[in-house]
Amino acid sequence: DSGVTQTPKHLITATGQRVTLRCSPRSGDLSVYWYQQSLDQGLQFLIQYYNGEERAKGNILERFSAQQFPDLHSELNLSSLELGDSALYFCASSVDGSGTNTQYFGPGTRLTVL
Amino acid sequence: GQNIDQPTEMTATEGAIVQINCTYQTSGFNGLFWYQQHAGEAPTFLSYNVLDGLEEKGRFSSFLSRSKGYSYLLLKELQMKDSASYLCAVEASGYALNFGKGTSLLVTP
Numbered sequence: 001d002s003g004v005t006q007t008p009k010h011l012i013t014a015t016g017q018r019v020t021l022r023c024s025p026r027s028g029d030l031s032v033y034w035y036q037q038s039l040d041q042g043l044q045f046l047i048q049y050y051n052g053e054e055r056a057k058g059n060i061l062e063r064f065s066a067q068q069f070p071d072l073h074s075e076l077n078l079s080s081l082e083l084g085d086s087a088l089y090f091c092a093s094s095v096d097g098s099g100t101n102t103q104y105f106g107p108g109t110r111l112t113v114l
Numbered sequence: 115g116q117n118i119d120q121p122t123e124m125t126a127t128e129g130a131i132v133q134i135n136c137t138y139q140t141s142g143f144n145g146l147f148w149y150q151q152h153a154g155e156a157p158t159f160l161s162y163n164v165l166d167g168l169e170e171k172g173r174f175s176s177f178l179s180r181s182k183g184y185s186y187l188l189l190k191e192l193q194m195k196d197s198a199s200y201l202c203a204v205e206a207s208g209y210a211l212n213f214g215k216g217t218s219l220l221v222t223p
Contacts, residue, residue, distance in 0.1 A: 002156060015185065033210060042215035043157070043201065056209040076162045090156060100205055105156040 003104035018079040025093030038087040050097035118214035136202030
């Protein structure tokens with residue numbers, strides 16, 4: 001158990017819908033990262049927050065957005081869902097925003113878009 | 115751009131030693147991580163290399179050569195539970211990890 005929690009564990013929805021994925025970092029960690037993992041692409045970095053502020057963006061679609069709240073939990077919002085958005089979404093946290101600090105991953109949310 | 119290559123699949127026998135290679139071409143380099151991931155589960159941290167050389171941690175060791183853009187993960191005394199995907203990731207930007215597609219290792223009796 002990494003100490004990072006994610007809810008829900010599974011999510012099934014239809015194309016065109018909007019969903020929110022939630023992540024709570026390890027106690028004491030200030031930085032949260034979101035990754036998408038699909039079968040053919042591997043783990044892809046989406047976005048990073050540090051202490052409530054967006055720090056870096058990766059391959060995140062405009063239909064996707066995220067935020068980190070004052071209590072440091074984070075939410076990833078996915079809208080106008082398409083079949084290709086079906087994937088495992090992982091949240092990771094680290095002590096600070098430096099990339100050389102170890103990132104600890106949550107159990108993931110499996111999103112299925114029908 | 116960022117390019118990280120690993121073999122797609124490997125098979126090894128219980129009790130043996132296996133080496134999983136990773137080569138990378140990135141626009142910067144701040145460190146290299148290895149993660150283990152069982153199917154459908156979270157990646158778990160195995161090792162971190164920032165300087166050239168070998169880092170040993172129990173049955174697992176990781177080697178880095180920055181000049182060659184090369185790393186390997188060495189697993190000794192293989193156990194059935196070591197069957198998993200092994201992910202090589204390079205930190206090149208100052209914040210996020212760039213992952214390879216992973217090497218799926220099957221340990222057979």
